[in-house]
Amino acid sequence: MSSARRSVSAKRGLLAGVALLVLSWTGAAQAQGKPMAQGAVSADGLKPGELYMEADLVIRDDKTKVTTAKGQVEVRYEGRTLRADELVYDEARGVMTAKGEVQVIAADGSVEYADQLVLDDAMKAGAARGFSARMPGDIKLAAASAIRRNENVNELNRAIYTPCDICAADGTTPKTPTWSIQAEKVVQDHAHQVVYYRNAVIRILGAPVLYLPVFWHPDPEAERKSGFLPPKFGASNRRGLSYEQPYLQVLSPSSDLTLSPQINTKVNPLLNAHYRKRFYSGALDARVGYTHDTDFDGKGNPFGQDTSRSYVLASGAFAINDKWRWGFTAERTSDDLLFDKYEVGDVYAARGPFIADDRRLISQVYATRQDQKSWFSAGAFTIQGLRPGDNDRTFPTVGPLIEGRWEPGTQILNGRLRLLGSAVALTRDQSTLNTALPGIDSRRVTGEADWRATFTSTAGLRISPYVNIRADAYSLGDLSGMSSTSKSLARGLAVAGADISFPLARRFKTSTVVLEPVAQLAISPKVKQVVVGYTAAKAPIFLNEDSIAFEFDETNLFRANKFPGYDLYEDGARFNVAGRASMFWDDGRRASLLVGRSFRDSDDDAFTTTSGLSRKASDWIVAADAQPMRGVSFFTRARLDADDLSIQRAEAGANVSVKRGSGYFRYLRNVADANGSKVENLDLGGELYLSKHWGVTAYGNRDLVQDAWVIRDLGVVYRDECTRIDVIYRREDTVIGRLGPTESIAVRLTLATLGGPMYAN
Structure with a gap:
């Protein structure tokens, strides 16, 4: 109107x-x-x-x-x-x-x-x-009255705060929130980005569980704000009852510090600190921990003298300009078992370009340069071993380690040419074979040229010829079992050959099948490996600093030189061959299978007898993966003995992700690893929701050689739109050093806006 x-x-x-x-x-x-x-x-x-x-x-x-x-x-x-x-x-x-x-x-x-x-x-x-x-963030506030004091301060009287749903699924029926905070007065301070409560009552499912005369938390509109993070509760027979309360202190718009004292009833507290800072050119991240206590065993029984025990896990990465970067990591602990005793998490993470093995720490400094045609890196690192029996004096100090490559902007003979160079120096205090002797020192300089082209016929036959030429120069010191304690040598290496494949595709009504025979021919002159000593049986010991963890599988079947490092080199004439079959359905399902092996003109003692590559005909390589339905996938790879097809190494896994939960499993069997020991391990875990809010979680790692569980976790979880509660029981059966089997219970509580994603900003 x-x-x-x-x-x-x-x-x-x-x-x-x-x-x-x-x-x-x-x-x-x-x-x-x-x-x-x-x-x-x-x-x-x-x-x-x-x-x-x-x-x-x-x-x-x-x-x-x-x-x-x-x-x-x-x-x-x-x-x-x-x-x-x-x-x-x-x-x-x-x-x-x-x-x-x-x-x-x-x-x-x-x-x-x-x-x-x-x-x-x-x-x-x-x-x-x-x-x-x-x-x-779906946060709800309600009050009998609200007063706006100024542009920064709002005051609510007889108020309630909750991020939880207050209506049932139909949107009309009222619902009691999972948790809420009621208060006589609530003050929202925009300037300080804090919400204050007076006479606050925290309610769970409507029932009062805690009264606080004064309470505060960060303003939900704040990007970052100082305050308490969700606590961690636990109980174990090593530390007794345990309570860890993190507190985040925002130091500036670009830096913060989190202090996390861990209070234990059986042993002294451990203070953890985590400092983060961003610069205009990069970032710094540092974690440290400190305690002063005696040592203790798996039952929490003390022994030895009181002493300071600490750790540092730090890293930094910075940009010098648009091409150059530099960075560092610092990882050290005063006690090999400190992380296990106090259950410090995320220890063995990759913090830089050089990565150590599990249960080993690496400290490094590095610089890199990259543009469209070239790559250059220089670095140095040291390693601290935390495994039982590790001797840090046998680990080399690596530095400098230099690598570089350059490619011209135009093709050479219709192919890609790449020039590469590297240099490294390793210094050891003690020999890995006899600690009474000094360790071998080695220095190497390498120059390399690599050319490759690809030609495809109209019928689909693809041929990729390649040539690789390399020169190495070595200087070795502190040799044991040789006629002299040091020597220098140089060698030239080369390989030429071609990769050949001929994919054949056939279209069916709802799927496509691809069959692809693949072959590689490689020819190299005989190479004299670098000998650093001899066994008691007068067999040569080859220098091998960078190919110790080598495993023969489908990922390196078609490498002209299967050794991943420089010290060992594959020579002679060899023929690598495989057949690959793949099937793709229109609805997204897929499956593939590869079977292959390698043939050579003579035996090669540079490969160990357990590698599957030392004889003229290698072991068989089999690999398969599939996704038979949405949310389900699996893979498997195996190495089968060339004579009787017995399994020498096998790895299998599956991933499942469905509406009710998710899970995975991994299986590994190795008849003989790099140390000649048999390995057989099963690792599995997942979570399953039995209803909309309630579920169970499980994790297990079993050593099948020892026929014992390494770790077993079993948990109950409750979750809704604003809350997640995990109660986890863990049993560790392995004996790590002086730590025996242990049992523990941990409680993790996450409340939306009170320790949720906002604290990760």
């Missing part, structure tokens, strides 16, 4: 006050701090400074200077929308009032509700009755 008294002049008196009200409460400071760009257009089609208003009736009283809009009032301004039954602007008093089912909708989707909302024209103070809000 329109009124004859509605006019443009009547609207004009209302517009200034309406703009203030639309920008009220929690969105005011944000809207002022982030004005629309000049010429920009908001989602509602309005330019900066433009205001749109609708109402059934607008009345202007020129005598009292009061303008009133009534009936389905809607105002849009600066990306925000105000809706109310009635708007009144008292120009003389500078007061704006919205009445009747008031809503203020922000551009981010957050909504504020009130029965009545009043604001002064300076936008510094105001009040609301029957106030509630739905904020980003």
